[in-house]
Amino acid sequence: MPPARILALTDLSRNSLAGLDLAERFAHRIRGRVVVGHVLAQAGSRREDGPVGRSLVWIQREDREHLLRLAARHIDPLRLAGVETLVDHSVRAGLRRLVERTRPDLVCMASHGRTGLHHLLLGSIAEHTIRTAGVPVMVTKGEPFPDAGDPLRVLVAVDLSDDPQLFTQRVAGILTPRDELILAHVVESRGRIPEHYGAEFALPEPDLPRLTQAVHARLGRVKLGPKGPRLLVVVASGRPGEALVAIERRQEVHLVAARTHGRRGFDHMMLGSVAEFLARKASCAVLIDPKPG
16 A cells, blocks of 8 residues: 655755655655654753743744744645644654654655765764654655656665565555656675575675576566556666665666665664665665565
8 A cells, every 4th residue: 555644854954845845746646645743852951840941832832833834835735634743852762752653654854865974973863764763764865756747767676585576566556657667686796695596596606697697587577567667677786785876877766765674783883774875875765665574
């Protein structure tokens, strides 16, 4: 089922308005409803009495009025389901609570796309939301997104650790026969070959051309039905994140869809996440869907 309820997050900054615009366009495409959400971080003292409490109430009231104005300006009234504000000691904790309160099918937000030391030190609210929301998260840096009546080109990245048919069909559920779906996989050109490629490729240095051909044949068995979008299969080799970004730019897609294991802490720091790499580096909007289980 396509997502019906979209939580569009904003920190009231100019940059975050791209997330509202994307939510509005996507809601039109899937006939969904949008809730515009904002978290006010309560820094310093947690007292709610006296001057501190009165200032917090005043700021919260001002933020809500601003949020209502932004919602009216960026979201079609027929698609607007309301606005939600929440106060918490941190933005990250508040976002978790806001997702729990609104119970969306999809979270939509803008991302600065920070990389390197700046990203390591400051972290990323978008990536934190991807790992903790428990629902699909769509991020954008403000790139144009087609209107509901215009064709949409979507790149679906699969890693073959589970059945590519299931995720591909899930994404195809939001597409029409006019759209195009590009199913992509990257064969890592170094390191141990994963077991899910098959025993015949479990070698220190497998035959990459033969493995690429075998993966292409496997993805070619994915079927979308007569009313599904046009399907193209692309198989590349190299580092997964970098290769997928290269495919995204070469194919000029409007949306990249990928799955994530939602790793956290030391495991996430050591293993990284291709999905989060795409969210930082891709030129277009990125839809990250958490793997079940």
